[in-house]
Amino acid sequence: MTDSLIPWDAEGNLDVLTFDLESETFALEAAQVQEILDLLPETGVPGAHPLVGSVVNFRGKIIPLADLRMAFGMQAAETTLESRIVVIEMAVEGEPIQMGIRADSVHEVAALNRGASEAAPAVGMRWRRDYVRGLVRRPEGVIVLPDLNAIFSSVLGGGVPSMPSITH
Structure with a gap:
């Protein structure tokens, strides 16, 4: 995919x-983010994929709650006072859906610069390369842009259209 699609x-x-998830900083496009919530009561879904193993009641609507730690091979973590749910909207099979994403803590809305971005390296990553749209260098460290479409299509059997990856 080309940079012009970003x-x-x-x-x-x-x-x-x-x-944050563990000691890593991740980022979601601000345009996808609907709301940031304190933790809500969760209902486990028997037989569901661990990535999306529960649902929450968000303003009278039941939405799936995803734990990206599972996609990135991280251990499940206890919630803290800093834990949040980031509600996003994304297209699945052409239909917009809302979904919650667990976060250990939420920082800020920030502007990332194309000049500091690069594709995930072919070697040296501890995660699946296809789960990372790109990496962006900042003075505080590297920010990971997860490829939610690739991550969730592993659960939904390819039902999520692909998003462009960040490259130069």
């Missing part, structure tokens, strides 16, 4: 919401 603005920036 929704960079005229200055080469992409607005994202940054959040």
Whole structure:
């Protein structure tokens, strides 16, 4: 996929919401983010994939709750006072759905710069390369842009259209 498919603005920036999982900082496109919530009561779904093993009641609507730790091979973690649910909207089989994403903590909306971005390296990553749209260097460290479509299509059997990867 080409860089031109990434929704960079005229200055080469992409607005994202940054959040932590373990010691890593991840980012979701701000345009996808609907709301940031304190933790809600969860209902486990018997037989569901561990990535999306429970649901929550969000404003009277039942939405799946995803734990990206499972996709990135991280251990399940106890919730803390900093834990949050980031509610996003994404297209699945052409239909918009809302989904919650667990976060250990949520930081800020930030502008990432295309000049500091690069594709995930072919070697040296502890995660599946196809689960990472790109990496962006910042003074505080590297921010990981997860490829939610690739991650969730492993659960949904390919029902999620692909998003472009970040490359130069």
